Amino acid sequence: MTVQNTDRGPLSKDELAARVARDIPEGAYVNLGIGRPTLVADHLTPESGVVLHTENGMLGMGRAAVGDEIDPDLVNAGKIPVVETPGASYFHHADSFAMMRGGHLDVCVLGAYQVAANGDLANWHTGAPDAIPAVGGAMDLATGAKAVFVVMPLFGRDGSPKLVRECTYPLTGVGCVSRVYSEEAVLSLGGGEVVVEETWGTTVAELQAKLPDLVLRGR
Amino acid sequence: MSRTQFAADADAAVADVADGATVLIGGFGAAGQPVELIDALLRQGAKDLTVVNNNAGNGDVGLAALLAADRVRKIVCSFPRQSDSWVFDELYRAGRIELELVPQGTLAERLRAAGAGIGAFYCPTGAGTPLAEGKETRVIDGREHLLEFPIHGDVALVKAHLADEFGNLVYRKTARNFGPVMAAAARTSVVQVSDVVPTGSLDPEDVVTPAIYVDRVVRVGVAA
Numbered sequence: 001m002t003v004q005n006t007d008r009g010p011l012s013k014d015e016l017a018a019r020v021a022r023d024i025p026e027g028a029y030v031n032l033g034i035g036r037p038t039l040v041a042d043h044l045t046p047e048s049g050v051v052l053h054t055e056n057g058m059l060g061m062g063r064a065a066v067g068d069e070i071d072p073d074l075v076n077a078g079k080i081p082v083v084e085t086p087g088a089s090y091f092h093h094a095d096s097f098a099m100m101r102g103g104h105l106d107v108c109v110l111g112a113y114q115v116a117a118n119g120d121l122a123n124w125h126t127g128a129p130d131a132i133p134a135v136g137g138a139m140d141l142a143t144g145a146k147a148v149f150v151v152m153p154l155f156g157r158d159g160s161p162k163l164v165r166e167c168t169y170p171l172t173g174v175g176c177v178s179r180v181y182s183e184e185a186v187l188s189l190g191g192g193e194v195v196v197e198e199t200w201g202t203t204v205a206e207l208q209a210k211l212p213d214l215v216l217r218g219r
Numbered sequence: 220m221s222r223t224q225f226a227a228d229a230d231a232a233v234a235d236v237a238d239g240a241t242v243l244i245g246g247f248g249a250a251g252q253p254v255e256l257i258d259a260l261l262r263q264g265a266k267d268l269t270v271v272n273n274n275a276g277n278g279d280v281g282l283a284a285l286l287a288a289d290r291v292r293k294i295v296c297s298f299p300r301q302s303d304s305w306v307f308d309e310l311y312r313a314g315r316i317e318l319e320l321v322p323q324g325t326l327a328e329r330l331r332a333a334g335a336g337i338g339a340f341y342c343p344t345g346a347g348t349p350l351a352e353g354k355e356t357r358v359i360d361g362r363e364h365l366l367e368f369p370i371h372g373d374v375a376l377v378k379a380h381l382a383d384e385f386g387n388l389v390y391r392k393t394a395r396n397f398g399p400v401m402a403a404a405a406r407t408s409v410v411q412v413s414d415v416v417p418t419g420s421l422d423p424e425d426v427v428t429p430a431i432y433v434d435r436v437v438r439v440g441v442a443a
Contacts, residue, residue, distance in 0.1 A: 097324025
C-alpha cells in the first residue's frame with residue numbers, strides 16, 4: 001500500500017535527504033551529486049557502512065572540513081574541502097570513472113531538470129542558445145551506477161511538471177533513473193510505469209490530477 | 220640516473236612549448252592545478268594552444284590567466300561553467316574560444332588510451348545524448364556504445380607532491396586526479412613538485428607515476 005501522509009505538509013529539504021538516506025542499503029558504495037544530493041551525507045551513519053565515492057579520485061569521503069582540517073588537496077566533486085574517513089583511498093581519474101562505468105557503484109544520487117517516465121534523465125544542459133554546457137561526470141554516473149536516484153521538485157517555479165512523458169531538455173542518460181525523490185512524493189520508475197511509493201501533504205489522486213500526461217499507480 | 224631531467228625553474232621547464240601545441244593541464248579546480256608551470260607558460264608566450272583540462276579556469280589566476288591572455292584557441296574539458304569561470308564565459312560568448320565538451324570519464328579514458336597505445340575504444344557514456352552526435356556507434360551486449368579516440372598531448376603540465384631523483388612521483392590526496400594519465404599521454408611531461416627526495420627514499424610500492432612517464436621535473440616550493 002502506498003503510504004499517503006495527508007496529516008502533514010510536504011517534506012523539508014532535510015527530511016527529504018533523510019528519506020533518500022533510508023533507501024541506501026547498508027555497506028553500499030555511493031556517489032552523491034553536487035547540490036541537494038550532498039545533503040544526504042548528513043543522514044548516513046557510520047554504522048550503515050555506506051562508503052562515499054567522489055569522482056575526483058576518492059573512496060571513503062567524509063564530511064565538509066572545518067578550521068585546521070581544510071586542505072586544498074582534499075576536495076569533493078563540488079571543490080569543497082572535505083575530510084577522510086578511516087579506510088579511505090585515493091586513485092586517479094581514469095580509475096575513478098572505471099568504478100562508475102564498470103558497475104561498481106551501487107547508487108548515485110543526482111539532481112535533474114527533467115526525468116521521463118521511462119527513466120530518461122536530463123540534468124546537464126538547459127538547451128538555451130546562450131547557455132554554456134557543462135556535463136562533468138553526470139553522464140558517466142547515469143550510465144554506470146547500478147541505481148540512479150534523482151532528488152528534484154516535481155514541479156518547476158512556473159508550475160510545469162519536471163517528471164514528464166518525454167524529456168524536452170537534452171538527455172544525460174537513457175532509461176537510467178529508478179527513483180525520484182521530491183518533497184511531495186517518492187516515485188519508482190521501471191518498465192514505463194510510475195509507481196507512487198509514499199506521499200506527503202498530498203494524495204496519489206491529487207498528484208495524478210497535477211500530472212495528467214502520466215499514468216501514476218499506487219502500491 | 221634516469222632519463223628524467225630536472226629543470227632549474229618553471230620557466231626553463233616550459234621553454235620549448237611550441238605555438239599550436241596541445242597542452243594537457245592537470246587539476247580538478249584548484250586541486251592539483253600546476254599553477255607555477257601555467258604562469259611560466261604565460262610568460263613564455265606560446266599561443267594558439269589547445270588546452271585539455273577538466274575545467275576552463277577559475278578566478279583570474281592559472282589557466283584563467285592563460286585564457287585571458289588569448290593564448291588558447293581551443294579547450295577540451297568536461298565542466299567549463301562554474302561560479303568563478305568568468306574569463307572563459309566571456310571568451311566563449313564572444314566566440315573567441317572553441318569548446319570540445321567531453322564527459323569527464325570519457326576525457327580521463329581518452330587520455331589513458333593515449334598513454335596506453337590504444338587506437339580507440341567503445342564507451343557507453345553519452346549514448347543517446349547530444350554528445351553522441353557525429354560519433355560512430357555500435358551495440359555491444361544490447362547496449363549502445365560510442366567510438367572514442369585517444370587524446371595525445373604534445374606536452375603535459377602536472378602537479379605532483381614529491382619526486383625522487385630518479386623521476387618517480389607520488390601525489391597528495393585528491394590532487395592526484397588527472398596527473399597520472401596526463402603524464403603518460405603527452406610526448407613531453409613536465410611535472411612540478413613540492414620537493415625532490417633522494418632516490419631510494421620513496422617506497423617502490425608507493426610510487427604512483429613511475430619515472431618512465433616523467434620527462435622533466437621542477438621543484439617549485441616546500442611541501443605543504
